[in-house]
Amino acid sequence: MSEKSNEQYRVKAEPFYKTVGNEVKLYEAAYSRRLPMMLKGPTGCGKSRFVEYMAWKLGRPLITVACNEDMTASDLVGRFLLDKDGTKWQDGPLTTAARIGAICYLDEVVEARQDTTVVIHPLTDHRRTLPLDKKGELIEAHPDFQLVISYNPGYQSLMKDLKQSTKQRFTGFDFDYPSEELEASILARETGIDPDVAGQLVKIGQAARNLKGHGLDEGISTRLLVYAAILIKGGIAPRSACRMALVRPITDDADIRDTLDHAIDAAFA
C-alpha cells in the first residue's frame, strides 16, 4: 500500500490528552503485542481523544469508523463498484487499516449488527487475517495493525450487545470522567478558561452526575463541560452558557431541569 494513503491517516499534531491513570501504559503493553483493545465508558469522557493520542504517540495511522445499525460487513470490508471500465474493488476502512498497519477504531461498535461485527473475528485472534469473500482474497494483517473498539455500556438494550465470542477477543478497560481536579485542568487547558470558573463548572458536573439513576440517564459529560467553557470564554454569561450547554441537551424533565438550573445559579451567584 502506498506511502500516500499511510500519510493520509496519520495524526499530524499531538492531540491534547491528560493522562487519568495507567491507561497509556496499559495501552502500550497491549499494542506491543498487538492485542485488540476495548474501551468502555460513558459518552464524552475522553475515549476517542485517548485513541487519537495513542495513535500519535505510537506513530501509527488511525482509521476511525462510526458504527451504526445500518452498517453492513461490506461497509467495513469493501465492495465492487461500477465504473466506466467495469467493476472495480474498493477496500473498506477495515481492509485499508489491515493493509497499511493502521490502528482501526470502531466507535460505538454495539450499534452494528452482530452479523456485521463477526467480520472482525479472524482479525482479532491468532490468525490476524481478513477474508474478502467477494473478491476471493485473504489479507494477512500488516504487523502494525491493531483493532480498537469503544462503547458506552448501559445505554443499549439487551438486544444490542456484543456476542461473547466477540467480547472475548479483546482486552479492555473502563474509562470514566476524570477526577474533579483533573477535569478542571482539562477545561482550562482545552478552552483557556479561568481556572476558578473551570472549577465551578466541574462542581456542576459532579452535582449532575449524582442525579444519574435519579431522573437522569447519564450525567454531564466532560465534552459538555468543555462546551460550556467555550461559550463562557466567548463572552456568554456563565448562567446562560451552563443552561445551554449543560442542562438543555440532557433532560426534558422539568423538575430535573430546575434542580440543575438552581445548582448553576448557586455556583455563579
Ligand SMILES: Nc1ncnc2c1ncn2[C@@H]1O[C@H](COP(=O)(O)OP(=O)(O)OP(=O)(O)O)[C@@H](O)[C@H]1O
Ligand atoms: N483526559 C482528557 N484529556 C483531554 N481532554 C479530555 C480528556 N477527557 C475528556 N476530554 C475532553 O472531552 C471531550 C470529549 O471526549 P471524547 O470525544 O474523547 O469522548 P468519548 O469518550 O469518545 O465520547 P463518545 O462515547 O460520546 O464518543 C474531548 O473533546 C476533550 O475536550
Ligand SMILES: [Mg+2]
Ligand atoms: Mg468518541
